[in-house]
Amino acid sequence: MIMKICIVGANGRMGQAIIQIAQMQNIIIHSAVIRENTQYHGVALTQNNTKISNHIEKGADVILDFSNHQSTLNNIKSAVQYNIPILIGTTGSHTASDYKAYQNIIPILWAPNTSISWSIIQSSIEKINKIRNLAVSIGEVHHKNKADNPSGTTKQLHDKIQADQIWSLRAGDNMSMHQFLGLNNQEMIRFEHQVFNRKIYANDALKVCEWLVNQNPGLFTMQAFINNLSEITSLN
Structure with missing residues (x-):
């Protein structure tokens, strides 16, 4: 099954890198979420059915949140509402423990560094x-x-x-x-x-998401992923 992703923070540096890598790998970009009252100004979205939105919508297989840590709590609530696993790649004044309240509902992976x-x-x-x-x-x-x-x-x-x-x-x-x-x-x-190019973070984030969508509800870090590297066939 081809993974359908929702990218939150699609106008940002990481959001743009993820869009580029996803399109190269023929991963379906279900939606590109940008801040309210802004316009999408990034690389061309070659998939005609990609939604550009100011909020998370149902239908994606996984959410990649690279917005900002102030928005992440609302984003995870949307993930719970639509029962979508979420990778939290935002940094700032928050930690994995801030999301424990949701760990029994959906798979959550907190990754300040996705390499x-x-x-x-x-x-x-x-x-x-x-x-x-x-x-x-x-x-x-x-x-x-x-x-x-x-x-x-x-x-x-x-x-x-x-x-x-x-x-x-x-x-x-x-x-x-x-x-x-x-x-x-x-x-x-x-x-x-x-790191010479943030595309390595984007590529690895997508690989981690392929693993995350197959997990039971829980609060994970990158350590959980690397402990299961034997399950991954390719990281290129």
Whole structure:
């Protein structure tokens, strides 16, 4: 079955990347949701039956929410109303626990970073941090227009490992880099993940959604997805 997706925040950078990748992969874009009192101004929607709307409508198989965290609570209520799984990709002052009230109704995946590669790296970092006594620094570089500082990715990692130092820079137009540095008297451990194009986030978000639509109700993170990577045939 071809997946039908609803993209919330379709005018944004991630929304535009998802539209491009979805159309390349012949995924059905059921609807593109944009902010009220605005017009869709993005890449051409080649599927004539795509709805451009200011609100979520029934009929999609999954919702990808890349709007903003202030809108996410209303978006998840719409997902519950129409019984649609939702991937929450918004960042800011919210966490996965904010959505526990809905975890027994629909599948929800909270993903401040949809990169599968980074999720595998983060899992490794968490395991190393448990068995080693390390002084830890985590940091990031993002494009100059990124609103949240530090990013949701950095905050999520810090919540897991309680870093001794966090640093964050904003520069350029397309930067996205996360770094972990752990040090003790015996070894130094460094992980760095740099993304050159946000299409990798879009591609991986769609792969995660293919998995999410087959899950029972629950509140998931990217960790749950990578724990089931053996079920996935291709990530390209």
